[in-house]
Amino acid sequence: MPEFELDLASGRARRARYGRRLGAVGYGWLLALALICIIVAISLRLTGHGSHWLSLLGAGLLLYLPAAWWRYDLRDVQPGPSSTITDRLAGSVLRQLDRRTAYTPRSLWGAIQRDWQVQSLCHHLLLTPDMLMPILSDNPADLAIVWEAASQLSPDRSRPLEAGAVAAALILTVPTIGAVLASLNLSERDVLAVAAWLDRDLTVMHRPQQSFGGIGRDWANGFTPRLNQFGHNLSLAIEHHHAHFGSLVDSPGVQAMKAAFQQGTNALALIGPNGIGKTSHAYALAQNLLIGSSNPQQQHRQVIALDASAIIASAQRPGQLEYLLTTLLNEAVHAGNITLFFDDAQLFFQSGPGSLDLTQILLPILQARNVRSIFALSPHDYQQLKATNANFAGLLTPIVLQEPPADKTLEIIADTASNLEGRHQLLITYEAIKETYALSGRYELDMAYPGKAIRLLEQALSHAEQRVVTARSVQAAIEQTTGVKAGTAAPVEADQLLHLEDQIHERMINQVRAVGVVASALRRARAGVSNPNRPIGSFLFLGPTGVGKTELAKAVAATYFGDEASLIRLDMSEYQQESDVARLLSGGEHETSSLILKVRQQPFSVVLLDEIEKAHPNILNLMLQLLDEGQLTDLQGRRVSFKDAVVIATSNAGADQIRQRIEQGQRLEDFETELTDQLISSGQFRPELLNRFDEIVLFRPLTPDELGQVVRLMLTGINQTLAAQNISVALTDAAVATIVQVGNDPRLGARPMRRALQRAVENTVANKILRGEIQPGSQLTLDASDLQPPQ
Amino acid sequence: MLVYDFIRWWYGPGWCGVGRSLQRRLHGLADTFSVGILLRTLFAPWRRIISYPGAGIGDHLRALGDNLVSRCIGFVVRLFVLVAAAVSSVLLLLAGLIQLLTWPVLPLAALGCLVWGIF
Numbered sequence: 001m002p003e004f005e006l007d008l009a010s011g012r013a014r015r016a017r018y019g020r021r022l023g024a025v026g027y028g029w030l031l032a033l034a035l036i037c038i039i040v041a042i043s044l045r046l047t048g049h050g051s052h053w054l055s056l057l058g059a060g061l062l063l064y065l066p067a068a069w070w071r072y073d074l075r076d077v078q079p080g081p082s083s084t085i086t087d088r089l090a091g092s093v094l095r096q097l098d099r100r101t102a103y104t105p106r107s108l109w110g111a112i113q114r115d116w117q118v119q120s121l122c123h124h125l126l127l128t129p130d131m132l133m134p135i136l137s138d139n140p141a142d143l144a145i146v147w148e149a150a151s152q153l154s155p156d157r158s159r160p161l162e163a164g165a166v167a168a169a170l171i172l173t174v175p176t177i178g179a180v181l182a183s184l185n186l187s188e189r190d191v192l193a194v195a196a197w198l199d200r201d202l203t204v205m206h207r208p209q210q211s212f213g214g215i216g217r218d219w220a221n222g223f224t225p226r227l228n229q230f231g232h233n234l235s236l237a238i239e240h241h242h243a244h245f246g247s248l249v250d251s252p253g254v255q256a257m258k259a260a261f262q263q264g265t266n267a268l269a270l271i272g273p274n275g276i277g278k279t280s281h282a283y284a285l286a287q288n289l290l291i292g293s294s295n296p297q298q299q300h301r302q303v304i305a306l307d308a309s310a311i312i313a314s315a316q317r318p319g320q321l322e323y324l325l326t327t328l329l330n331e332a333v334h335a336g337n338i339t340l341f342f343d344d345a346q347l348f349f350q351s352g353p354g355s356l357d358l359t360q361i362l363l364p365i366l367q368a369r370n371v372r373s374i375f376a377l378s379p380h381d382y383q384q385l386k387a388t389n390a391n392f393a394g395l396l397t398p399i400v401l402q403e404p405p406a407d408k409t410l411e412i413i414a415d416t417a418s419n420l421e422g423r424h425q426l427l428i429t430y431e432a433i434k435e436t437y438a439l440s441g442r443y444e445l446d447m448a449y450p451g452k453a454i455r456l457l458e459q460a461l462s463h464a465e466q467r468v469v470t471a472r473s474v475q476a477a478i479e480q481t482t483g484v485k486a487g488t489a490a491p492v493e494a495d496q497l498l499h500l501e502d503q504i505h506e507r508m509i510n511q512v513r514a515v516g517v518v519a520s521a522l523r524r525a526r527a528g529v530s531n532p533n534r535p536i537g538s539f540l541f542l543g544p545t546g547v548g549k550t551e552l553a554k555a556v557a558a559t560y561f562g563d564e565a566s567l568i569r570l571d572m573s574e575y576q577q578e579s580d581v582a583r584l585l586s587g588g589e590h591e592t593s594s595l596i597l598k599v600r601q602q603p604f605s606v607v608l609l610d611e612i613e614k615a616h617p618n619i620l621n622l623m624l625q626l627l628d629e630g631q632l633t634d635l636q637g638r639r640v641s642f643k644d645a646v647v648i649a650t651s652n653a654g655a656d657q658i659r660q661r662i663e664q665g666q667r668l669e670d671f672e673t674e675l676t677d678q679l680i681s682s683g684q685f686r687p688e689l690l691n692r693f694d695e696i697v698l699f700r701p702l703t704p705d706e707l708g709q710v711v712r713l714m715l716t717g718i719n720q721t722l723a724a725q726n727i728s729v730a731l732t733d734a735a736v737a738t739i740v741q742v743g744n745d746p747r748l749g750a751r752p753m754r755r756a757l758q759r760a761v762e763n764t765v766a767n768k769i770l771r772g773e774i775q776p777g778s779q780l781t782l783d784a785s786d787l788q789p790p791q
Numbered sequence: 792m793l794v795y796d797f798i799r800w801w802y803g804p805g806w807c808g809v810g811r812s813l814q815r816r817l818h819g820l821a822d823t824f825s826v827g828i829l830l831r832t833l834f835a836p837w838r839r840i841i842s843y844p845g846a847g848i849g850d851h852l853r854a855l856g857d858n859l860v861s862r863c864i865g866f867v868v869r870l871f872v873l874v875a876a877a878v879s880s881v882l883l884l885l886a887g888l889i890q891l892l893t894w895p896v897l898p899l900a901a902l903g904c905l906v907w908g909i910f
Contacts, residue, residue: 014796055908061901065797072808073800214825216872219865220832222839296827336839 004147007086008099012077016094019074027070034063079160085147090160092117105146106136109170117164117198124194124430125186126470127171135174142173149173153195162202168195185431194430197414204244204418212239212290213299220300222335226327227304230311234286234341235302246415247408248277248284249291256399257285257374261339265397266369269345270376272401275444275451278376279305281401282341285374303339303374304332308347325361333370345375349385349392359392366395380637403449410437412450413457420457426467432460435471439478442532443603445631445639482603496559497523504555509709511548513668514541514697518552521694522560522646534630538647540612540690542675543699544655546749550608553648557606560646568598568645569608572615581618585634596634604644612649613684620689623649627692649693653684659701668698702750707740708733710750714757722765726776729765734784760787802895809894813887817880824876829869836861837868 007013022030037060044053077094080087086094096111097103103111112118113129122129150169154161171177171191181187227233237243248254253270260268270278282303292299306328315321332338342348348358365371375396377385386393404412413436417428436457437449444452456477463473463480496503500519501512508515521537524530530537541549550569557567574593575584586594599607609615612623626632630643654675661671676696679685690696702710711731719728731739743756764787768774821827840861844854893900 011796011799014792015800018793018796052908054904058901058903058905058908061897062905065801065898065901069797069800069805072805211819211822213828214823216825216829216832216869219825219829219838219869220835297831300828334839 002144003084004144004151005085006089006097006103006143006147007084008097010086012080012086013094013097013099015074016077016091016097017099019070019077019091020095022066022070022074024075027067027075030063030067030070034060034067036060037063083157085151085161088151088157088161089166090162093161093163093166102140103143104136104138104140105142105170105173106133106138108143108146108166109133109136112163112166115163115167117162117202118167121164121167121171121191121194121198123427124197125191126184126429126431131180132171132174135176135180136170137174145173146170153192154199162199164195164198164202168192190430190434193410193414197411197418197430200246200411200415201418204246207244210242210291213292217300218302218337221337222331224304224331224335224338226324227331227335227338230314230324230328231304231306231340233302233304234283235290235304238283238287238290243283243287245280245284245287247411248280249288251281251284253277253281253399253401254284254288257281258288260397260399261372264369266372267366267396268374269382269393269396269398270374270401271379271382271398273378273448275447275449275455276401276403277451278401279343282343282374282376285339300337301339302337303341305341305343306348308342308344322361325358329361329365329371333365339372339374342373342375345377346381346384348375349381349389359389363392363395366392406437409449409453410434413437413453416450416454417457420461424461426461426464426469428457428469429471431471432469432474433457435474436460439474442641442643443478443482445641493526497526500559503559504552507555507558507713508548508551509706509713510702511552511699514548514552514699517695517697518556518646522556532643535607535627535642535645535647538627538692538694539649540693540696541648541650541699542654542658542679542696543652544659544701544749545652545747546751546753547699547702548750549648549650549699550610553606553608553650556646556648561604561606566602566605567608568595568602568605569610570595571610572613572619572649573611575615575619578616578618580616581622582635584619584622585632594634596632596640599642599645600640603641606646606648607642609647609649611651613651613653620686624688624692627689651685653679658698662700668700672696672698704737704740704744707744707750707753708736710753711736711739711743711757714754715761718757718761725769726778727765727769727774728779729761730779730781731761732781732783735760735782735787738784738787798898801898806891806894809887809891813884813891816883816887820880820883821876824872824879826873826876829873833866833869833873834862835865837865 037056041053041056041060044056075091077091079090092115093112096115097108098111101107101111109129109132118129121127146166146169149172150161150165153168154165168191172188174180178188181191257268257270270281272278282305286303289298289301289303311324311328312321315324329340332340348362350357362373366373379400382393382398403409410433413433414430417433420426421428436453440447440453440456441449444456446452447455456474457469459477459481460469460474463469463476465473500522501515504515504519518537518539521530521539525536541552543549553569554564554567558564570584570593574580583593584595586596595607599605609623612620615623622632626642627647631639631641633639657671657675657678658668662668675698676690680687680690715729715731722728739753739756739760742760743750743753745752761782764782765774765780768780774780836858842854842857844851
């Protein structure tokens with residue numbers, strides 16, 4: 001029989017069908033009837049009544065035979081000895097197949113689509129079984145390709161070919177599946193990942209009962225009553241709750257810890273950033289020892305985590321803390337099988353509220369190598385320990401945990417999702433898992449994988465819709481915790497984005513090119529077609545004072561981010577010294593001029609760096625990193641993302657030249673490149689900095705007509721203030737022309753205009769109110785002659 | 792075909808399965824009673840309750856005596872458990888052997904009883 005030809009007439013296939021026909025209900029009836037017959041037969045024999053006890057006993061035994069057959073064989077027909085598909089196919093699949101049907105991929109799908117594994121695969125991919133039915137082949141000859149693909153998906157010949165692998169193979173062998181999956185924002189890789197996820201779940205479900213050493217395992221080791229009180233026994237927790245840490249149990253980190261202990265090291269520093277899984281590694285080590293798969297003689301070893309807060313809280317009098325710690329350590333030494341795990345170990349090494357300095361008590365014990373211990377530390381805390389207590393740090397063997405690679409992290413998130421699904425009775429789709437990985441990587445910079453992704457996934461559970469956690473749930477969770485807009489643009493919002501220029505021009509006059517460039521960048525970012533590892537947009541605005549550079553930044557903050565308060569403005573002329581770099585990068589909560597702190601608090605913002613050319617060269621070097629990688633690192637080594645910020649730098653460099661050339665009638669586009677080259681050659685800007693901006697935008701001086709429009713825009717602001725008194729003011733053209741004439745200063749652009757307007761209009765209105773010439777509800781139109789001469 | 796498949800299973804994989812099941816249960820029993828660990832630590836002090844000798848010869852002798860008592864207690868407890876494990880294993884083995892031996896005659900016995908009872 002060829003390897004990929006299904007033989008439904010085989011003995012194994014027949015047995016699988018017998019199993020389906022009898023079923024669990026039939027088995028129950030058979031067993032019950034058998035027992036009744038046997039009991040009645042024995043009763044009759046013992047009481048001496050009746051003459052048919054023997055035939056009843058025979059009937060009972062006969063009924064028991066098929067029941068035993070079902071229980072030990074038919075219920076789950078084990079794989080056969082050969083590598084043919086008939087022998088490899090799981091009993092649960094084989095039992096669904098009818099002998100008289102010539103199966104095609106389509107009819108096979110129809111036969112297995114109600115299997116829980118197929119349902120699970122489809123639900124996690126957000127596919128409906130009916131969606132696939134029409135596109136599956138109806139040619140029996142194509143089935144061999146399906147079996148071959150399924151066999152490749154499940155290469156372990158010692159395990160049956162489950163329905164999940166068959167379903168994944170059916171999906172993947174459809175010639176047009178790429179387009180179907182793409183329409184659902186999925187890929188063939190996702191199908192493979194979900195099939196592998198299902199396979200891992202099956203491995204956990206079918207794993208044999210673990211042996212933990214039995215009743216006498218710990219009889220050669222001492223009692224630990226105080227440790228049990230002030231610590232948490234990780235080994236017993238695993239034993240009692242049948243916890244399983246999956247592939248982590250044999251991970252490089254756990255193997256490194258075991259190897260270090262076997263080589264005689266007694267104290268380890270488990271170093272890794274928050275979220276990398278230091279505590280999970282301690283649990284995994286406990287499980288590894290407990291299973292004793294590699295060394296059964298280590299099964300008695302137990303890992304106990306000390307609870308710093310419980311220890312500190314228990315000490316009422318001076319000296320009591322030291323006494324308690326000494327007792328705990330002596331108990332661990334005496335027991336002989338304890339590995340102490342100091343989670344958040346920095347709490348044991350520093351004096352202050354909620355922490356204690358344990359080094360002087362621990363030092364002699366570590367030096368005597370009496371007890372195994374693991375200290376979980378962040379890289380920063382380990383460096384601090386080395387700096388403050390080199391002796392103690394020297395006794396620790398460092399084991400540095402690395403973030404798992406992307407595919408491994410996705411596996412860990414998926415396995416965690418399986419646990420969460422069971423605990424909360426909901427479904428977590430694979431797109432949600434991918435989104436969790438992507439968004440946590442982008443926004444949770446203070447933590448490492450996989451912890452940050454798991455935390456985000458847990459937060460997303462509360463955003464599940466109809467008990468299904470989707471990518472949208474994850475986006476909603478990140479939006480709630482960080483305030484960023486992670487979701488795709490909704491229709492209304494999309495319409496706003498398409499008309500962003502109009503909205504900006506409601507508060508800005510002209511500078512059409514600058515507005516267009518910025519609006520296009522924002523649209524690209526929101527549609528997800530820009531580089532996600534850089535800021536949403538980065539622009540260098542060049543032009544004279546008072547032409548709208550800052551106003552455009554404010555307009556972007558208001559229109560795109562919804563609030564003008566989203567503008568983070570730094571005057572770079574205040575950062576001219578080398579020492580100012582520290583001020584800019586300080587992560588301290590009280591450093592008000594820290595760019596890092598402001599962006600961490602408000603990642604979704606417009607960062608306006610005024611007069612960038614005046615900043616110290618070291619700060620400009622930081623800008624290179626910011627614009628290139630979309631992130632900066634603070635003085636404490638923590639990263640902050642600028643990937644959701646629009647970075648705008650402004651400069652007056654070249655302003656005179658812009659003004660002169662515009663006055664000569666040139667267009668901005670004509671001399672844009674030439675001006676940029678001049679700025680580089682004159683040493684005002686380094687080429688590497690200019691090259692990193694998405695766009696260098698030139699602003700041209702405003703004409704008197706445009707200044708008039710600015711005046712009218714400003715008047716709207718004044719009217720909003722006066723609205724409280726129910727008074728509104730209008731200006732005639734002559735009045736506007738007068739204000740423009742008074743306020744126009746070619747060097748300062750529109751900036752003096754506000755002052756001129758305030759002096760002329762506000763003073764006039766104020767005097768009229770005081771004189772009682774206007775009442776609430778009045779509409780006042782001012783002509784040039786009505787205006788108070790500006791002082 | 793049904794009867795043929797049944798007989799083939801009953802006298803083939805079914806009978807072997809009874810033997811394997813017995814083997815698994817015996818192994819599980821040894822694990823539950825920690826037989827391997829108890830044999831390795833048969834003479835170890837009970838729960839590490841030991842005395843550490845002082846400086847004098849008298850202290851040494853007293854520690855030696857204390858530790859001997861601890862080891863004796865450990866030995867007795869472990870021996871008791873090992874005996875219990877041995878007895879349980881023998882009983883399990885006997886039950887398993889009976890099952891193994893009666894397995895092949897069970898279908899015939901069932902038919903025999905039925906026929907004999909009716910006629």
